[in-house]
Amino acid sequence: MVDRIHSYFRSLGLENAEAEHLHQRYYKEYGLAIRGLVRHHTIDPLDYDQKCDASLPLQKVLRPDPKVVAMMKRIDKRKTRIFALTNAYKVHARRVLSLLQLDSIVEGIVYCDYANPELYVDLRAVQITSSSCKPEPEFFLAAQEAVRASPNIRHYFVDDSLANIKQALRLGWQDSVHFDETLKLQHPETSKEGVVLISNLLHLQMAWPDIFESPNEPAAAPFADKPASLQAI
Numbered sequence: 001m002v003d004r005i006h007s008y009f010r011s012l013g014l015e016n017a018e019a020e021h022l023h024q025r026y027y028k029e030y031g032l033a034i035r036g037l038v039r040h041h042t043i044d045p046l047d048y049d050q051k052c053d054a055s056l057p058l059q060k061v062l063r064p065d066p067k068v069v070a071m072m073k074r075i076d077k078r079k080t081r082i083f084a085l086t087n088a089y090k091v092h093a094r095r096v097l098s099l100l101q102l103d104s105i106v107e108g109i110v111y112c113d114y115a116n117p118e119l120y121v122d123l124r125a126v127q128i129t130s131s132s133c134k135p136e137p138e139f140f141l142a143a144q145e146a147v148r149a150s151p152n153i154r155h156y157f158v159d160d161s162l163a164n165i166k167q168a169l170r171l172g173w174q175d176s177v178h179f180d181e182t183l184k185l186q187h188p189e190t191s192k193e194g195v196v197l198i199s200n201l202l203h204l205q206m207a208w209p210d211i212f213e214s215p216n217e218p219a220a221a222p223f224a225d226k227p228a229s230l231q232a233i
Helices: 002-011 016-030 033-040 045-051 066-073 090-099 137-146 162-170 201-207
Strands: 081-085 108-111 121-123 126-128 155-159 175-179 196-198 230-232
Touching: 002 016, 002 033, 002 045, 016 033, 033 045, 066 201, 081 137, 090 108, 108 137, 137 162, 155 162, 162 175, 175 201, 196 201
Parallel strands: 081 108, 081 230, 155 175, 155 230, 175 196
Antiparallel strands: 108 121, 121 126
16 A cells, blocks of 8 residues: 555656655645645545555455454444444445445444545535544544534444544543554553553454343344444444
């Protein structure tokens, strides 16, 4: 992915060093290279998506994990709605979810809209105006609005970026979990900073026991007035 983005910068006529500098600068300043490209260069965002995200041979590297799929299906729909929050474009997000066999489990996707620099958060048919992405607080607040979460609802959030988790915690998403598979943990642990850590997604069952049905319990039908809680994977 990094090589594809670098090649895209080079295709704009930039020298190798300048392309690397701008790539890193835009990522640090805007959270995404594409946001800097849209703001400072004349590009077609969807062309960028086709040449970077969409060109990745994901089908060769992504495989569904039956245990993770089964775990996700055991989330109690009377208590929790499931959404994906991503800084990628919707095409890439849907492709990833489909390859992982999670597309039928996730109710919606909150994503960055490359085609409109002033519209970055969207939930299928619901659009929220925001020029932000994770870990900016505006992204999380727009996500809450997109899924119509009431002010006092609990948010269960898991992400592989510590910066995203820290921002979520600052905004009151106290059930936020940092997924870092390099840690090799046997169970959830809490860091010195108070962040819950896991290295295996299956450990979410230990981190969030209150939202999972027992393995032998039949799947629950969602209640019409269920709370609009949010889980982002």
